[in-house]
Amino acid sequence: MPRPPGSGHCLPELKPEAAMIPVKGYEGQKLAVLGLGRSGLATARALIAGGAEALLWDDSPEARAKAEAEGFICTDLTRAGAFDGVAALITSPGIPHLYPTPNKVIARALEAGVPLDNDIGLFFRSFAGPEWDDFDITPRVICVTGSNGKSTTTALIHHILDVAGRATQMAGNIGRGVLDIEPAQDGEVVVLELSSYQTDLARSLTPDVAVFTNLSPDHLDRHAGMGGYFAAKRRLFAEGGPDRAVIGVDEVEGRFLANQLSEGPQDDRVIRISSGQKLEQFGWAVFARKGFLAEWRRGKQVASIDLREVVGLPGAHNHQNACAAYAACRSLGIGPKLIEAAFQSFAGLPHRSQLVGEKAGVRFINDSKATNVDAAEKALQAFPKIRWIAGGMGKEGGISRLLPHLGSVVKAYLIGHSARDFALELGDTPHEICETMERAVLRAAEEAVAGEVVLLAPAAASFDQYPNFEVRGDDFAARVKAWLG
Template identity: 40%
Template sequence: MIDVFPFAHYPVAVFGLGRSGMSAAMALMKSKAEVAAWDDDEDARDAAAEAGVPLVDLYKCDWKDHTTLVLSPGIALRHPKPHPIVQLAEAANVEIIGDVELLARAQREAAYIGITGTNGKSTTTALIGHILQISGREAEIGGNLGIPALDLEPLSSDGTYVLEMSSYQLELTKSITFDVAVLLNLSPDHLDRHGDMNGYAAVKKSIFKRQTKPRTAVIGADDEYGRAIYDELVAADEQVVIGISGYERVPGGVYAVGGVLVDDTEGTEALVMDLSENPCLPGRHNWQNAAAAYASAKSAGVQSHAIMACINSYPGLVHRQEPIAIVDGVGFVNDSKATNAEAAARALECYDATYWIIGGRPKDGGLQATTNHLGNVRHAFLIGEASMEFSKFLDGRVPMTMSGDLKTAVAQAAKMAKDEAANGGAAPVVLLSPAAASFDQFDDFEARGDAFRDLVEALPGKHMDPFEEPGVFPGTKRDEEAAV
């Protein structure tokens, strides 16, 4: 846990007692700050009280007694309107920050790499952390991914914090300057919290604030918003700017075309490695993630050959296009984290012969984002509350079965895919990429993914570890476009 010594003996309010809020409260208490904590949820308050956190009703307190409010990132700061606690704090001129800002003020000697974007943040954060750690660097990985910022370990001046940064967390940072800041991509998301797309983009762009050379901005150039920010920062020439892409060349950048990673940061196109056979990084979106990780690690001083070796040893993240088994020639992929159609579309793009398990509790927008990615779907198996809604969309587009639950869907998909493999068809993949929330049948997407893994492991047939032999994972789509 981080010693937040700059706040020792200062009165600090903490609002929101989820994971990051509890972490902040405990770190501040350990650092001898005068903590007053509250949460709108009674169960959260009870849990905090059991942990010894001092509770004060922040709706009724005198805000002149506090110097700082540490706000949990899930609480509205600006849109759709400021939370009442935010309004009370601002009326008293109390500074409002988040747990990452506390970390930055307490650990000033360490380096910081921050990663944001609409999609791919967790994979890129984990991959950068993996590269740094395996190459022998002192590094801690957390933020929006996994471990709360203040539960990380203290680092020396040789260490690096690799932090996934949500838009909510970026709103609550005031002084942190990232040595390497990564913006992967931008598409409409969380607009209720940021007003509109311009507001959302502005918050994401703030990850580059206060950067000057030799600090580095790594920016995805594959969407119009990212490209505009890239062009703006290149013109301003305040920090080193590296463009990245999983689709096309970016002069002076790092990019993957046809799955081949190219480094053009030193004025000549250097072929780095072929990503297309890496089962943990399938598809162009993951090639962009790899380009971002390569550019970031190289900017942090890791040699190219070491980065290549680390990318090849990256095990992937659970529940995110996670290859879990090959059974009788059929690949099984756990993409339970794909809780919306956009995420499912990215997974569908990656495989040639897909038996798609889909459904759960539907979200706004339905399956529209998958429209152009259904050509390789052999059959869909529908589960959960979304079954009827999704069946109407898929009718006439994809053959489908109303499976009802995950156990039935896995059995049906496995049989159909094995039949294709046995008859000499394209190497098939059974893909759990639900495009829906899990809460109708499971506690969360992790529980859904774990259940899928257990069901696959129980299937009859010859089982192989997907990493046991080199080569392309069954069903993985090869992009034939040449890199140079």
């Protein structure tokens, strides 16, 4: 694509066959893009495909170099006058826009009155096109948010749709950037995982089905506390007005949200879900108890699925994910039997209760995504006898809240920056400070006996030893596979 006359700011020539959602409504206008990771570069390409001019910047020289290697030209958005004539600033989700303090580029945009948005907002304003007039079935968008289980729920919905023969794409906080997907086909369903960083800022949020899994403390510095964190999640429902809302009601915030969205307990536009509670009194509910999923509508049970032998969804937390995915897919008219078959073929996601291997009756489970206490709690409740590998960059509050849930832990093997702090909080639970993943896997594998599980569920961030939880999980898996031979 030719560079706009006199711009000097963009861009690489885009291949005509490149799949993306061209951004609409900004043709001939200048937009600034802050943050040049996966979503930022996809945003820049989509803006150019829609006829806009993109001014790119990242505080990291390495990120700028990567963008320039692709053919982009970066523009210093920190300089005076950088936002003259700019229609909007599109920022990547990891960049603070309010708390604890705004990024300096965002602060300049706010001072200049330049609208702030992100790729999620651009997606919702650009996804529909005139070609939809010829479709038999209008494409749908399902959005999944919450503290824990978002990725598994999103992937499970996508898997069910695929098994059902529905055209589907998965994007957002998992897989591809939202503007990097292909334009919709007739009847297609796009499934998006959205973090609080993404829902907090998007100026347009219009999902057809919105899912709220659960809420537990996380990212509190970014949202100035639990109230701000919940408010960011709530925007998906309050701003978007979905046709159907699937709400986890195992915490008070979920019950409050379901209450706000419904006109009464029989309002079946809200599907309440739970892992552990009976919800028979509502117009539409899906809940799991003692390993069985049940769907109830207007006081009658209409379906049941035995989840106990579904290998890809172990434990009560995954049963909650199953309820959420089931409810979302039932709202699209997919039958219970087909959903049950899809459950059985779901392999799970890497780093989320992932079975890495087994030897002599000992299973090795990678739940590196359990980066906070609540996620670790759910992992610890999924197995009866556990050799627990934990630690990393501990979060505020430590792991004291896990003490009531350590009954299944035979021994803990502690790694990383917070190993000694965690050791002081474990009470009578046997433990060993291993510091490194290599030693923790070795010691746990040597001591484990048949019927036990060696579980990586760190209850901590990875940044002390690894760039992200995926690399940490890969290291665990590599150490396990070396042990298994």
